[in-house]
Amino acid sequence: MLDAFYKVFPETKDMPLYITGESYAGMYIPFIAATLASKAVLSDGSPIQLAGLAIGNGVFNETIQQNPYLAADFFKQSGFFGNNSNGNEMMYDMAKRCSQNYTNDGSCDPAVVAQGWLNTFRPGVTFNVYDVHTDKNFTAAKEENLAKWLSDPSVQAALHVSPNRKNYPIAPMTPSNATNWHQCSLQELSYYDSPWSMAFKSDNAGDILELETRQGNDDYMCHHNGVEAVIGNLTWNGKTGFHTPLNETLVPLPQPNGPSSNFSAAATPAGYILSERSLTYVKIMNSGHQVPLYQPGAALAFLNRLLSAPRGNFVPGTPLSLPLQALGGAANLNPSVNSPPAATSGTPLASTTPSSPGPKNAASNAAGAVPIAVAIAAVILGLVL
Numbered sequence: 001m002l003d004a005f006y007k008v009f010p011e012t013k014d015m016p017l018y019i020t021g022e023s024y025a026g027m028y029i030p031f032i033a034a035t036l037a038s039k040a041v042l043s044d045g046s047p048i049q050l051a052g053l054a055i056g057n058g059v060f061n062e063t064i065q066q067n068p069y070l071a072a073d074f075f076k077q078s079g080f081f082g083n084n085s086n087g088n089e090m091m092y093d094m095a096k097r098c099s100q101n102y103t104n105d106g107s108c109d110p111a112v113v114a115q116g117w118l119n120t121f122r123p124g125v126t127f128n129v130y131d132v133h134t135d136k137n138f139t140a141a142k143e144e145n146l147a148k149w150l151s152d153p154s155v156q157a158a159l160h161v162s163p164n165r166k167n168y169p170i171a172p173m174t175p176s177n178a179t180n181w182h183q184c185s186l187q188e189l190s191y192y193d194s195p196w197s198m199a200f201k202s203d204n205a206g207d208i209l210e211l212e213t214r215q216g217n218d219d220y221m222c223h224h225n226g227v228e229a230v231i232g233n234l235t236w237n238g239k240t241g242f243h244t245p246l247n248e249t250l251v252p253l254p255q256p257n258g259p260s261s262n263f264s265a266a267a268t269p270a271g272y273i274l275s276e277r278s279l280t281y282v283k284i285m286n287s288g289h290q291v292p293l294y295q296p297g298a299a300l301a302f303l304n305r306l307l308s309a310p311r312g313n314f315v316p317g318t319p320l321s322l323p324l325q326a327l328g329g330a331a332n333l334n335p336s337v338n339s340p341p342a343a344t345s346g347t348p349l350a351s352t353t354p355s356s357p358g359p360k361n362a363a364s365n366a367a368g369a370v371p372i373a374v375a376i377a378a379v380i381l382g383l384v385l
Helices: 002-008 025-039 068-078 085-100 110-121 136-150 153-158 224-232 296-308
Strands: 017-022 050-056 210-216 248-250 271-276 279-284 380-384
Touching (some): 025 050, 050 296, 068 110, 068 224, 136 153, 210 224, 224 279, 248 296, 279 296
Parallel strands (some): 017 050
Antiparallel strands (some): 050 380, 210 380, 248 271, 271 279
16 A cells, blocks of 8 residues: 555655554554554565654553453543532442443443433433533534535645545445545444554664654543553553653644634643653643544644654664564453553543442453553544654
8 A cells, every 4th residue: 555655746755754543543543653664665675765644543452441349430530420429420330230230221321321411401412422521512512623624626636636436335325425524434343353552562662763742632432541551451561550640731823714712722721641651641621532623732632742752772674573472361350550641730630440340350452461552542543763
């Protein structure tokens, strides 16, 4: 695929290459990056200029990320139930019950529990898994606008989208919408169709790789507690998880042609940063699943951080030995210092320690894994080589 891309755009062949995506991209972008780093060269022998990754609110290990106690903690920390303590108690009761006896009738789904509470206390509101503080219709309307824009013939022409392209099955498929852009097809992907993307082992990666991750704090679909627990179970550069608190703030950048007065250095930080042993985690405040939609200035600042990060010791064209290895073991859902600690002195990072330790036999591909392109993060993960 890269060969074909550079054949069409040869002027970009010597430019740094960044691979980006969001959500389920957390499952496949690490594998793509590991493959490119292992091959190192194109079919003509030219070095692959792999420079970084960006993954938005990614899925990396659902066994860890879907732990019900972490979800219950997320709802409490987000203030979803407001002053109604019964809502939080209901969520923790669900976590305790379902960790012991999981059922598929919806009663063990935190989103279903949240919707049930809304039906009683906020009738007419539909739970939004992508932003717990807005109605589902808010996100749906934004996505509809995106679909209209990407279906515009002039936009498709600018993106070099062929009008004769082969379409994946969508519903409904008619001649009138055959060239329209659709967010999803009928070709469903399962989290369990592949090894977890954090299941990488690289004995020789060392400090060659710099990883940067970011996470919107109001997103339930890939909530920050789950992602922080993934990091807490990840071993890289000789240690497991983080061992220091958030120690830096992310200042949003002005949007092009936008009001610069809202993006001064004195403004409220858009996010908080934890960086340790070549891994950086950024938590974006007041943002749902799609960070650029909610906090464009913060998204731009993070992208700028990724693109301006110093290059590591990776030499384009020199293959790295990056064998994938599915690792088993018990997930540590009470990681204490191994994950970002609780907030102190006004630094709002929620602890990843669940209120209950959760199931002790949860399968995990985390133990002992060393990231290569393990974009374990959240809203955007940058891997800087």
